[in-house]
Amino acid sequence: MASDTERRNLPPLELYVPEPKFRPGDEADFSDIQVPPAGETRRPDTAADHGEMPDLAYGLVRVLDDEGKAVGPWDPKLDPETLRKMLRAMALTRAYDQRMFRAQRQGKTSFYMKCTGEEAVAIAATFALDRDDMCFPSYRQQGILIARDWSLVDMMNQVYSNKKDRLMGRQLPIMYSTKQGSFFSISGNLATQYPQAVGWAMASAAKGDTRIAATWTGEGSSAEGDFHSACIFAAVYQAPVIMNVVNNQWAISSFSGFAGGDETTFAARAVGYGIAGLRVDGNDALAVYAATQWAAERARTNKGPTLIEHFTYRAEGHSTSDDPSQYRSADEAAEWPLGDPIARLKNHLIALGEWDEDRQAEMDGECAEQVKTAAKQAEKNGILGHGLHQPLETMFEQVFEEMPWHLKEQMQDMLDENEAANNVAKTR
């Protein structure tokens, strides 16, 4: 055998560790990113076999061109009213993020995560789904709730963990959950929602329901085993599910190369699993809408799952606990070749003659006011750290449907402790 002799003359092996293209102090230059012209990518029939479309996993579905015109076969041809609603939901989400970010800085809550630059990913997709399709989001899809006209006060109550928080102050801020809003409880353990969405979709199919499931994860979390488990199950059972990978380039400080993004696209993973895969301009609301609509139609007609990679950019830090200036070039967001999703949709409406800068400014003002009013209302219900908002007993409730003896005993211990501390906390 070749290795039977001692290897003294062989060159030593080297471990390759990927590096992002730019670090702090570098000038960002994205000229190497292939951005195909809008309208160029073909649109197969929704009934087409996944095997006929591997090219779409390596391309980039784009609808809005540089002049703000909608072009090509993916143009969803939405009426101006829908476009304006979508624009408003995106603007409202940005205003909401700004307000809540500031609230965290003011010490009103522990933590916040903005979705700035990624608003189209959640909102345009939600517009293409039905209201009762079950969404299994990650933590940057607050736009789903806002697109579904969910109460901002209710969302803020959760962020503040106050007495009106529907989750009883048990979840980190931004980990919303509402069954009525078809918005599944967010987990901090990443990508766990992926197989759950597939299971929900399988159940819907098994019961002969018409609702489908959609799920989102970051490109970083797509390295988790759960992502791959979900792909296997989705493919094997042809589950009516849309699996979105939000490739915003950064998983906290790790660039997409650490999730395998240097070697191939995230959409291309679909090819290996036998799933339809689309790579989409995630800053193009019409492209996101069109791709979701296409995938939803496949799912609803028993053509199986679709994996959609949304190629986008995380314009802000990972969270309020993160300082992106420590690990990436300062001008990346400004240099991002796909622009800002809100500006692009706004320009489209202007190009259609259905919108103008004054109306945009007016709408932005209204959104800021709406958010401000909601925040004041939510703050009346309390903010995090200002006392214990929930009765102490709630800590032990809903671990199980019925409280077993050991929890009852521990609850009594806690109540005794509270009494010994002169009943400082609220109890039932």
Place this chain on the structure above:
Amino acid sequence: MSRDDNATTQRNMIQAINSAMDVAMERDDNVCVFGEDVGYYGGVFRATAGLQEKYGKTRSFDTPINECGIIGVAVGMAAYGMRPVAEIQFADYIYPGLDQLVSEAARLRYRSAGEFTAPLTIRTPFGGGIFGGQTHSQSPESIFTHICGVKTVIPSTPYDAKGLLIAAIEDPDPVVFFEPKRIYNGPFDGHYDTPVEPWSKHPASDVPDGHYVIPLGKANVLREGSAVTMLCYGTMVHVTMAAVEQLGIDAEVIDLRSLLPLDIETIEESIRKTGRCVVVHEATRTSGFGAELAALVQERCFYHLEAPIQRVTGYDTPYPHSLEWAYFPGPVRLRLAIERVMEDVSGEV
């Protein structure tokens, strides 16, 4: 189809488990069963045999070899409103799916304040004594009792297996149902070189055909006695019973049946009567469920105890293939522990 609820049939533990799923599936079309080899073939231990034929392949189906997917999908199905019963082929394989169980299923009700729940059942054969080596013999039950929001159930007879499994499937919370595979075909007294008596010779194999439940959290006092309380579950119930009979000791033997919720009342009552306690399990000792039992008994019954609580367990090693009978807590280890616990304070037996 209606059944004569009074009719019984002699069943081994596998057949009883099969009947439990059959009854549950017949009563509620939200119940579905799946796992590796579960559908067409009916499971490597045959626990799901005939269910696909009877209920169709959307309610009984095979899955990829992917425990994370099996349990994750079960969480999603349960959140939808179904009652999934997932099989993990051997308890040793549950670890790739552990996060979906402990971080997701277990906490879904709590973190969504009751809006989403995960009423799923994970069935999994566990325990050694079948020459399964270190990858087919483990007893990981204590891991699940340490998780908030999961119930842990372990039957020891065909009758209990059916009643407990139906209760688990109907339970609104996630349940891990450990099946002691060494006693699938018959009770085992710990003497590995004597032939196993089939369940058909045991009264607990007389299993009702219809629906019945054994409530989770109710222990079974198998043998009343006044000298010592033996706390055990699963295969070790039979080993303990045999050891006690053989020693001719007046022991009270309690089959816990479910570790969480735990029947603390029955345990306390017994210890107050006997003043001595031996806890028996096949799982490794350190941080095993025996430690929890010993702590509970000490906290609650210290002034009734006449001797230190004894633990009879497997060793803190992986399950050794060729030495499994030296690892297994058999009659001699039990006898030595009982002798220790029966010593009086002066150290004399």
